[in-house]
Amino acid sequence: MSDPRPIGVFDSGVGGLTVVRRLREEFPRESFLFLGDTARLPYGTKSRETVERYSLANVGFLLARDVKLLVVACNTASALALEPIEKMSPVPVVGVIEPGADAAVATGKKRIGVIGTEATVASGAYVRAIARRAPDREVIARACPLFVPLAEEGWTENPVARATAEIYLAPFREERIEALVLGCTHYPLLKTTIEATLPGVVLVDSADAVCEAVRPLLTPARRNEDESEYHVCVTDAAQRFRIVAERFLGRAIDRLEHVEITGAG
């Protein structure tokens, strides 16, 4: 059995293309349809109600384009809206929280930190997901709202990034965490600064774990690698998003399309 339809991936912005990048390395024969809701980002400072409404609209868009599997690359949407998305979707759905929790537990570390947006941290989703797998772990979650605009500004290793990391992450040093989950698609860009602020701490990027979650749910395509397509849709076509998108994806985008999404799912 094979299925040539694309894998649908959405994120609030283009940060989720880092997830597509990892999926592509793992599944080079697959085509991808990515939707970045750049007209309404960020999600991480907004309410559950708004995040859910936007997420269902995004899923409606991807389903209408006939995807065979849905990846919710946005941590905030995965934390706040996965259940209604699963209810709505006739195709399998993979979020990033559960795979991230798997990866955190797999480090074997006892004291685990989690960083994410205000909405992700307030939801408690990572803490619950890790506790379900390994109740013996101590988990401390903390919101780092300024990391997103810093990554978007390209200020990932300058004095501002270092001073910000120091304020957000210093308490983790005192709490002696041994692993840290990067619970937002933007954070891997700040890896160097985070490592310097928390030396010796194992950083967990859920993008790796997402591939393992996708594998058993995937009816693979049978095409040659060079026939796979990377189609990116954005709801706002500002030039800044185009530039950032190719950097995140690490290759040229075959088709960049500006789409309008107004419905509520």
Next chain:
Amino acid sequence: MSDPRPIGVFDSGVGGLTVVRRLREEFPRESFLFLGDTARLPYGTKSRETVERYSLANVGFLLARDVKLLVVACNTASALALEPIEKMSPVPVVGVIEPGADAAVATGKKRIGVIGTEATVASGAYVRAIARRAPDREVIARACPLFVPLAEEGWTENPVARATAEIYLAPFREERIEALVLGCTHYPLLKTTIEATLPGVVLVDSADAVCEAVRPLLTPARRNEDESEYHVCVTDAAQRFRIVAERFLGRAIDRLEHVEITGAG
């Protein structure tokens, strides 16, 4: 002649309440209906097309609630969408760019800096507005995208704010500007840090000038001051916006309402 209807004010977020605050000091008998588009903020990183679409939808909402005058408190919306708003509106419209340019010229300074969002600066609106009034002034505009999240995080006078201001504003020192227009409703919160980075530079806050622009267009209300109403609507009701809103307004809000805006004007 008198008109009891409220003055309508909108901004991408709740920062525009600083404009309402100044208007209230100047026109204490007026009622205000404020709309903060918190579900879709920020506007400053998005395209002209998106900003225009959102702005017209906001205006449609305020007009449907029967306001007698419209104030576009958002610099980005004023810079990118004022013309279509004026075309659509049967009531007078006041943006913040023209009043801000008036105030900048009124300082009498020859070398003028302007800071704003990426979209505001890219539009060239302030540079053109000042040149129309006083072609002899030298105007240099620069985007400071991180100032908005810093103000929202409440990091207005810490090491991160100072390091950020140094990176964005140091070039203005070399260019020896004498006045600086704070071209975003969030920036007045960073006044102390900006002043410390650019000692001796006159800071121009367009909120003051907006009152002068409103005065000749206003058919005043005749009620007592204690009968005026402050009604705030937001498109996302996250708790963070409630807290910030009362801080910006400097008084209790009589009615905070969560509204949904999906149309395109």
